[in-house]
Amino acid sequence: MGRRVAVFSLGGTIAMTGGPAGGVVPTLTAADLVAAVPALATTGVTLDVHDFRRLPGASLGFDDLLALVTAAGREVAGGADGVVVTQGTDTIEETSYALDLLWPYDAPLVVTGAMRNPTLAGADGPANLLAAVTVAAAPASRRIGCLVVLGDEIHAARWVRKTHTTAPAAFRSPDIGPVGLVAEGRARVLARPARHPLDLQVRDPGAVRTAVLPVVLGDDGATLRRAGSGLDGLVVAGFGVGHVPAATVAVLGELAAGMPVVLASRVGAGPVLTATYGFPGSESDLLSRGLVAAGTLDCYKARVLLHLLLAAGADRDRIATAFGTIGAGEVAGD
Incomplete structure (x- = not known):
């Protein structure tokens, strides 16, 4: 047939x-x-x-x-x-x-x-x-x-x-x-990426508000604070491997205390690191303040995953687990 x-x-x-x-x-x-x-x-x-x-x-x-x-x-x-x-x-x-x-x-x-x-x-x-x-x-x-x-x-x-x-x-x-x-x-x-379909019931994605916000040169966090006040979840697109200006750290920590904040990179390729740098605004500093690492997901795909998880009612722990698994980016057989 x-x-x-x-x-x-x-x-x-x-x-x-x-x-x-x-x-x-x-x-x-x-x-x-x-x-x-x-x-x-x-x-x-x-x-x-x-x-x-x-x-x-x-x-x-x-x-x-x-x-x-x-x-x-x-x-x-x-x-x-x-x-x-x-x-x-x-x-x-x-x-x-x-x-x-x-x-x-x-x-x-x-x-x-x-x-x-x-x-x-x-x-x-x-x-x-x-x-x-x-x-x-x-x-x-x-x-x-x-x-x-x-x-x-x-x-x-x-x-x-x-x-x-x-x-x-x-x-x-x-x-x-x-x-x-x-x-x-x-x-x-020629290659078979590992599959990670969401085992969750996505209900009303239109009722969820998420955004991608990049940090920029000289950023003082004021834009992050204003934008974050109306969101259910945020992806912050950091410099390089996941760094932000020191002046934004306190704001991001406050936001992460009230909603899921995912740390991605604005570069578009390569992973967000977790434990290489240790200065204020480094990836390890931000993760210690409650942000969730996007892994190898770029900032836009990280926002898609975050939005669907929130629309399915996932809590922060479930969101962190999902990013830990999906963000690893393995291919089948790894």
């Missing part, structure tokens, strides 16, 4: 055409996207298309993702071998990681999009959709959660980042690189 893949379109550049007021806007349906790729008919994969949202990537939210997981889960329960999600690239590094944490199934969930809209020469959407379907249909893609496929590279949602505003090859996984590739119509999975 042939493979079956469900395709959910959420909008984004891949689905954009010229709008009445100038500029491009999301107008194409899931069926339109599939029809633009004749080669899909030669793969032997049956496609079930779903026009799920028609939004720019920047307007997607956690509620959209929860609804998507529910709908995609029904497709898998009904026999789909995998799921493809097309969306705007603006938020793929965050949405894909949220989906990875929320997706409990063995079937692959593959996110793709486009850097060049269909009105431009060299639009990359059709090739990316073909590659994504190939990956979603491949048995080798099972049991590794959510994957991001663009430019014939397979990235783990856990690691991938958008690293350029306009370049076609905008997506990279700075710490480990791609976990696979598509070549000659075949998905080749």
Whole structure:
């Protein structure tokens, strides 16, 4: 029996055409996207298309993702071998990681999009959709959660980042690189990240307020104090391996006494350390004041994890345990 893949379109550049007021806007349906790729008919994969949202990537939210997981889960329960999600690239590094944490199934969930809209020469959407379907249909893609496929590279949602505003090859996984590739119509999975789906019931993510706040040169903590007063949880993006100006230390300690505060790095690659430096504002100083280390999670993915944990009612101890496990960043078999 042939493979079956469900395709959910959420909008984004891949689905954009010229709008009445100038500029491009999301107008194409899931069926339109599939029809633009004749080669899909030669793969032997049956496609079930779903026009799920028609939004720019920047307007997607956690509620959209929860609804998507529910709908995609029904497709898998009904026999789909995998799921493809097309969306705007603006938020793929965050949405894909949220989906990875929320997706409990063995079937692959593959996110793709486009850097060049269909009105431009060299639009990359059709090739990316073909590659994504190939990956979603491949048995080798099972049991590794959510994957991001663009430019014939397979990235783990856990690691991938958008690293350029306009370049076609905008997506990279700075710490480990791609976990696979598509070549000659075949998905080749070369590494298998360990899975950590949340074993928690996420209730109302819209009721939770979290933020990422970077420290900056000359920071005195006033912005942190003002912003933190209206939050349920905070990710502070520190310098380097997790350092902040000494003037912010007392504020961060006060905030951590009242809500979960996660210490990440604003660098975008590499781990937050825990016990190397000892000066005021160092990583060891901040952790002793109750902050939680993000490990190898960058600040944006750390915020996604924190937000979902809080929306599931996790307390500080459960949050610290989750970051200790997930932030380690191991691959399967380690």
